[in-house]
Amino acid sequence: LCSRQIPHDSWYQRRVRVYSVEWNPSRDEFIVLYGFMPCRATLFNTKCDPIHQFGDGHYNEILFNPQGNMVGLCGFGNLRGKMKFFSMENKKLLSDFTAPDTTYFEWSPSGDVFLAGTLSPRLRQDNEFKVWNVSGKILLHQKVATPETQLWQLKWVQPPSVLPAPAIPRPLTTQEIAASNPQAY
Secondary structure: OOOOOOOOOOHHHOOOOEEEEEEOOOOOEEEEEEOOOOEEEEEEEOOOOEEEEEEEEOOOEEEEOOOOOEEEEEOOOOOOOEEEEEEOOOOOEEEEEEOOOOOEEEEOOOOOEEEEEEOOOOOOOOOEEEEEEOOOOEEEEEEOOOOOOOOOOOOOOOOOOOOOOOOOOOOOOHHHHHHHOOOOO
16 A cells, blocks of 8 residues: 555554545545544555545545545445535535435546435435535435335446546535525424
8 A cells, every 4th residue: 555664653553443545536645534433534645644634523435536636525324424525636625514324425427516325225215316516515306206116226327538627616604505405303
């Protein structure tokens, strides 16, 4: 993974849980989620030097968009669907929201929107999918028509080549995020 000797006293040498490791698809850097919950998210270069700390959170997934200019740190499965998205240009937080019961995530080929779904067999109730933008706004919400019907798979149709990197959106305010996500009462 790294091109140098790892110091004896580093966190790598201790017994630490590692939840996920992902390479940036467009740069020589990678993110590691490690530690105990809430875990730490750290960006490293190829020499294993820490470049940036994204902070602690309840994450178990690292999701770079295809162009590598945005990343989502997310908590799915036994975690409640917390999603934080960051710009990889300046490492700033773009958005922070929740997609409960998410069992599937996939970036669009354009890298500016994504699918998040609740699929069978992981969860057999309330199967649905949503198309979100990186700011946390739901662009499309489709529930399965009947309780007897189950949603098993979602997939974007892939274009013939990789699309150019999307523009980084302006981070939304807390009020804008709250307005785009209706809450159940």
